[in-house]
Amino acid sequence: MTLLTTEEYKAIAKGLTFPTQAFIDGSFRPALSGKTFDTVNPATGEVLARVASCDAADVDLAAQKARDAFEDGRWSRLHPRDRKEVLIRLAKLIKRNARELAVMESLDSGKTIFDCEQVDLPETIHCLTWHAELIDKIYDQVAPASDNHIAMILREPVGVVGLVLPWNFPLLMLAWKIGPALAAGCSVIVKPALETSLTTLRVAELAMEAGIPAGVFNVLPGGGAEVGEPIGRHMDIDAVSFTGSTATGRRFLRYAAESNMKEVTLEMGGKNPAVVLDDAENLDRVAAHIVNGAFWNMGENCSATSRLIVQRGVKDALLDRIKAHLREWPMGDPLDPVNRVGALVSRAHFDKVASYLSKGPKVVMGGKAEGGFVEPTILDVTDRAAKQAREEIFGPVLSVLTVDSLDEAIALANDTEYGLAASIFTANVKRAIRGARAIRAGTVTVNSFGEGDISTPFGGFKASGFGGRDNGIHAHDQYTQIKTIWVDLADDGDAAVA
Ligand SMILES: NC(=O)C1=CN([C@@H]2O[C@H](COP(=O)(O)OP(=O)(O)OC[C@H]3O[C@@H](n4cnc5c(N)ncnc54)[C@H](O)[C@@H]3O)[C@@H](O)[C@H]2O)C=CC1
Numbered sequence: 001m002t003l004l005t006t007e008e009y010k011a012i013a014k015g016l017t018f019p020t021q022a023f024i025d026g027s028f029r030p031a032l033s034g035k036t037f038d039t040v041n042p043a044t045g046e047v048l049a050r051v052a053s054c055d056a057a058d059v060d061l062a063a064q065k066a067r068d069a070f071e072d073g074r075w076s077r078l079h080p081r082d083r084k085e086v087l088i089r090l091a092k093l094i095k096r097n098a099r100e101l102a103v104m105e106s107l108d109s110g111k112t113i114f115d116c117e118q119v120d121l122p123e124t125i126h127c128l129t130w131h132a133e134l135i136d137k138i139y140d141q142v143a144p145a146s147d148n149h150i151a152m153i154l155r156e157p158v159g160v161v162g163l164v165l166p167w168n169f170p171l172l173m174l175a176w177k178i179g180p181a182l183a184a185g186c187s188v189i190v191k192p193a194l195e196t197s198l199t200t201l202r203v204a205e206l207a208m209e210a211g212i213p214a215g216v217f218n219v220l221p222g223g224g225a226e227v228g229e230p231i232g233r234h235m236d237i238d239a240v241s242f243t244g245s246t247a248t249g250r251r252f253l254r255y256a257a258e259s260n261m262k263e264v265t266l267e268m269g270g271k272n273p274a275v276v277l278d279d280a281e282n283l284d285r286v287a288a289h290i291v292n293g294a295f296w297n298m299g300e301n302c303s304a305t306s307r308l309i310v311q312r313g314v315k316d317a318l319l320d321r322i323k324a325h326l327r328e329w330p331m332g333d334p335l336d337p338v339n340r341v342g343a344l345v346s347r348a349h350f351d352k353v354a355s356y357l358s359k360g361p362k363v364v365m366g367g368k369a370e371g372g373f374v375e376p377t378i379l380d381v382t383d384r385a386a387k388q389a390r391e392e393i394f395g396p397v398l399s400v401l402t403v404d405s406l407d408e409a410i411a412l413a414n415d416t417e418y419g420l421a422a423s424i425f426t427a428n429v430k431r432a433i434r435g436a437r438a439i440r441a442g443t444v445t446v447n448s449f450g451e452g453d454i455s456t457p458f459g460g461f462k463a464s465g466f467g468g469r470d471n472g473i474h475a476h477d478q479y480t481q482i483k484t485i486w487v488d489l490a491d492d493g494d495a496a497v498a
């Protein structure tokens with residue numbers, strides 16, 4: 001998409017109609033309690049809309065409708081080719097409405113229009129298309145068995161799935177979950193984060209237009225305790241896929257254990273290191289990757305580079321280049337397309353991030369926090385026990401830690417409860433591979449920052465992940481279960497053969 005001017009985006013914003021009701025069984029309706037909550041533009045404090053505030057009663061209703069849809073096979077037993085076509089139609093509808101969705105996403109989350117248009121929307125569309133295209137190309141298996149038996153190993157959709165989403169990439173995380181879940185034939189109950197429900201509700205409308213049958217795609221806006229917990233504890237929901245904090249992830253394990261032992265996949269937080277060794281080549285390029293890793297999406301990213309572990313000999317030169325790159329990242333009105341840094345998602349989150357700036361490590365650059373916006377900030381952290389070195393900040397704050405060797409760097413990289421993502425920068429291929437293998441993280445990038453691609457599985461080790469993976473063919477494991485069908489082929493009267 002070619003970027004527009006701020007005035008043009010503001011005109012689009014003015015003309016938007018926000019979907020505000022829950023979406024259950026193919027229609028929009030108020031929460032059964034009639035309650036609502038305000039959704040706010042974090043860049044201005046303006047209330048954008050009053051959204052239905054669902055609770056356990058709405059979860060029960062959605063679960064029943066989703067179950068009915070799943071059992072009668074209106075989606076789950078369609079030929080995969082037909083599900084593919086509907087999902088591709090949905091992706092095309094999102095593409096047709098991309099500009100409107102990008103503006104809505106920016107208003108509701110504080111994300112820059114630049115990112116919404118250049119990253120979130122294209123990746124959302126690509127993700128849905130990729131899973132749709134995949135689904136009629138996956139074969140079941142036949143296991144080795146004697147000539148008198150055939151052993152079929154089939155993948156069946158897991159059933160009714162709860163998808164509990166975070167606020168940092170509302171559309172993209174929706175796509176990461178509904179792409180494989182709907183492609184596999186599941187019925188879904190989506191709970192967007194309280195802060196960012198609007199684009200998910202708009203996608204529900206588009207899903208209906210695309211031809212996803214009633215009951216298959218449900219959206220319940222509302223709070224974590226009010227909607228998330230009843231989903232986690234529901235006896236007739238077969239699986240939950242969650243992205244969010246480690247603290248809430250732990251709760252989902254408890255909910256499952258105390259209810260029906262539903263399948264649980266958790267994609268959680270990180271304190272992701274970028275290790276830069278003395279022999280790293282092209283420091284300017286390294287700096288560009290570090291800046292992107294740390295400050296893209298205001299650092300509100302589970303895989304954000306939040307610790308720079310740098311070898312002493314290269315530290316000063318690298319920091320100079322990082323500062324130079326960061327000067328090219330303007331902060332301000334998210335609807336101004338020149339800005340690369342927008343507002344944090346909410347005042348509560350702003351307060352949390354600002355609390356890491358108030359005292360402690362020396363500020364190398366940035367450090368200002370005002371009116372919902374936090375300047376990209378670099379901290380030189382000498383105390384390795386400091387909270388800035390250990391806790392997930394989830395904001396535009398990079399903590400720099402200095403080391404003297406690869407082994408020290410790896411030990412420090414692994415000295416965290418998390419294990420989501422990491423990067424290593426070195427010209428020496430042996431050190432790169434040795435480091436990448438030794439760092440305990442789900443994704444390690446070499447001489448770059450990234451999350452891989454839609455084709456590569458994404459998820460964490462340790463307290464960053466549990467269960468399956470998002471993205472790639474591997475994502476389908478979350479939404480399918482394996483059935484063995486063992487058939488005795490022996491003629492009547494033959495002796496049974498093991
Ligand atoms: N992708 C990630 O890794 C994310 C990490 N975070 C981290 O979590 C911190 C807190 O952010 P939150 O929005 O509070 O994250 P959160 O983990 O509480 O929220 C994620 C989702 O879980 C739901 N939820 C909240 N409490 C729940 C409960 N008791 N039972 C069931 N569902 C519940 C929320 O409504 C939301 O849909 C952030 O500062 C950041 O450090 C937040 C969002 C995404």
Ligand code: BAL
Nearest residue numbers: 166168243301302303
């Ligand atoms: N970066 C995608 C996953 C997340 O931040 O939640």
